[in-house]
Amino acid sequence: MTGARRVPRDGRRAPRRRPAPARAAWESLSAEIRACRRCPLGATRTHAVVYRGSLTPEVLFVGEAPGAEEDRQGVPFVGRAGRRLDEAIRFLGLPEGTVGILNVLKCRPPHNRFDRAAARTCRPYLDRQLDLLRPRLIVTLGAHALRTLDPSAPPVLQSAGTLRAGPAGPIFPLIHPAAALRSRRWGERWVHDLTALRTWRAGRAREAL
Ligand code: URA
Helix, strand or coil, X not given: CCCCCXXXXXXXXXXXXXXXXXXXXXXXXXXXXXXXXXXXXHHHXXXXXXXEECCCCCEEEXXXXXXXXHHHHCCCCCXXXXXXXXHHXXXXXXXXXXXXXXXXXXXXXXXXXXXXXXXXXXXXXXXXXXXXXXXXXXXXXXXXXXXXHCCCCCCHHHHCCCCEEECCEEEEEECCHXXXXXXXXXXXXXXXXXHHHHHHHHHHHHHCC
């Protein structure tokens, strides 16, 4: 049965198994990021923050930069915004093995202020991670992640909640989960856009039948 895809009894095709990146290539890239001192953030961080999730993610969430808790633990989105993101992932019905989470910046910037110069230095790491992970969909979280991955996108409040053809594949922009925590208005916008994403995914699943 080499190459044939298993067809379950109800006639639907089983999703194609995605190849995991070569473990050695992933480990070596992650070690390189952890040891990086290419920009001034390398001197002020506690930990470089590489990745959390499956190595064959269907959906990859891309945040902006580690915050205090992420810097302490060396894991992306483990603070309050991370809890909001995990809740969203459950809301979207994405099983654990189908999701990955990373940031544009691998090190915490002082005062949590996104550092564009550092982002340029860090960019090759992000590109190499994307090359190895090859997600089906990228969900950008906040303005900086969107601008980094799709520089020609309209501002985040215009783009959020609608699928875009990004330069390296489909992108679904969202506002940042930390923004969703800031006010009721942004919390409602977050839920609205997540609902749009859930609806879009359900439509795609129906098309695949
Ligand atoms: N905000 C981000 O953009 N990334 C994190 O990892 C945590 C908070």
